[in-house]
Amino acid sequence: MKALGLIAQDRVELVEPPTPPVDQGLVGIKTLRTGICATDREIISSGFVRPPPGEAYIILGHEMLGEVVEVGQGVSNFSRGDLVVGTVRRGCGKCLSCLNQRSDMCFTGEFKERGVRGLHGYGSEYAVEKPEHLVKVPAELRDVAVLTEPLSISVKAVETALTVQERLKFDGKYPPHAKVLIAGHGPIGTLAAFILSLRDFELYVTGIMEESDAQVQLLKKLGAQYITNRGTHLKDCATELGGFFIIIEAIGHSPIAYELENYLGYNGVLVQTGITLGSSEIHLDSDKAMFRRVDKNQVIVGMVNSNIHHFRKAVGYLKEFKEKYGNLLNQVITHRYPLKDFRQALSNEEKNRVKIVIDFLS
Ligand SMILES: [Zn+2]
Ligand SMILES: [Zn+2]
Incomplete structure (x- = not known):
């Protein structure tokens, strides 16, 4: 064979x-x-x-x-x-x-x-x-x-986020219209958007596509809003929205995976799914990062397989x-x-x- x-x-x-x-x-x-x-x-x-x-x-x-x-x-x-x-x-x-x-x-x-x-x-x-x-x-x-198989990874990513956010269920429900961001529109990100579109969340996807691209059109049919990750666009949107309740990272580029932490809201969770075998480095303002995470009850969690x-x-x-x-x-x-x-x-x-x-x- x-x-x-x-x-x-x-x-x-x-x-x-x-x-x-x-x-x-x-x-x-x-x-x-x-x-x-x-x-x-x-x-x-x-x-x-x-x-x-x-x-x-x-x-x-x-x-x-x-x-x-x-x-x-x-x-x-x-x-x-x-x-x-x-x-x-x-x-x-x-x-x-x-x-x-x-x-x-x-x-x-x-x-x-x-x-x-x-x-x-x-x-x-x-x-x-x-x-x-x-x-x-x-x-x-x-x-x-x-x-x-890729959908099973998205299932676990969403499940991981929702398990952490069990701490914020009121009368058995997550906060209505909580804002969820998916970073990346490859298979894991797109399939996570399909899953989350079935729930009562306000869904956003960010990536490097143009508004007119077929993939962005597909995401919009799921009810997602698209935020282009160019310039300060994502940062501005996150500020305007007051940060996200859940962010799912499906980009696999570590500098962006860390940048996403800045866009969490109070009590937010960032789930990282990308495997990176490279050697990228970033400068981290550790005091600010730690203060923000502790002060806002934020969680960063990785998941695989x-x-x-x-x-x-x-x-x-x-x-x-x-x-x-x-x-x-x-x-x-x-x-x-x-x-x-x-x-x-x-x-x-x-x-x-x-x-x-x-x-x-x-
Ligand atoms: Zn695979
Ligand atoms: Zn074992």
């Missing part, structure tokens, strides 16, 4: 590993699509290549949609023809989180991740997986279900988005490539790109 192998820094090749056997207790999956994201680009360009022990490459691909084509002995909850999405992280097997299906919150750091760290990904024509790491997807979501519960919630949201917004979600997938054009998929730098997908069937 063909697979996307990351061999060394900036070196991805189509490799031909043997097709894995569908042993007892496993499910055999034909990969339909795999999504490409900033994580893939970071590990390719940074040289942070971590193949499974003893292997010369790691198969990329942690975002996927597949179809069950074979079911191993002893598997009763999946059948041939089921559409499935696989989760990414495999827990350490030791800590309380990992022993309770919450490997995204591992305490030891000894986890592995398919397509990222120590385990082959789903970027191959065929993959096998244990049923407990798979989520079924209804057939009517086939066109958008490759978004399940997602667990199977977030994946299940994500599938539920995909259904809900489809019911409410029709095919709007399809616009999040801006580029599709056949497997043979994987280099173009990985190097696509178009300004309007959101989710890039490799289609294994075309």
Whole structure:
């Protein structure tokens, strides 16, 4: 079978590993699509290549949609023809989180991740997986279900913010029309906007797009207001609005991720989701920063990865988005490539790109 192998820094090749056997207790999956994201680009360009022990490459691909084509002995909850999405992280097997299906919150750091760290990904024509790491997807979501993994990250980001802000629920409700800012309109930011559009928040998105760009138009259809992050525009808006109740950072550029702290209001929470492997530095006025945070009960929290519960919630949201917004979600997938054009998929730098997908069937 063909697979996307990351061999060394900036070196991805189509490799031909043997097709894995569908042993007892496993499910055999034909990969339909795999999504490409900033994580893939970071590990390719940074040289942070971590193949499974003893292997010369790691198969990329942690975002996927597949179809069950074979079911191993002893598997009763999946059948041939089921559409499935696989989760990414495999827990350490030791800590309380990992022993309770919450490997995204591992305490030891000894986890592995398919397509990222120590385990082959789903970027191959065929993959096998244990049923407990798979989520079924209804057939009517086939066109958008490759978004399940990135959406699961947005689910966790929103959940993290709302969990912190439980401290500000009155009669079981968050303050009405509280202002929420999403920084970044890539997949995580855009999908977080979809989720938050279903709630009673005043929704803002900031980024570097022009008002006329298709992505901004999409965000406006969700009821979001767009603030261009040029000059002092964002700062002025934040001042005028009295700061934000929740900010979700989905840019992956640390100087901006820190700047966002300035735009929190009283009791605000900033959730940072971007992974940065660079070496940017900023000057920090630590007294002012600490005073502001303490004086205004502000919280800054980072989060990474997602667990199977977030994946299940994500599938539920995909259904809900489809019911409410029709095919709007399809616009999040801006580029599709056949497997043979994987280099173009990985190097696509178009300004309007959101989710890039490799289609294994075309
Ligand atoms: Zn990803
Ligand atoms: Zn663990």
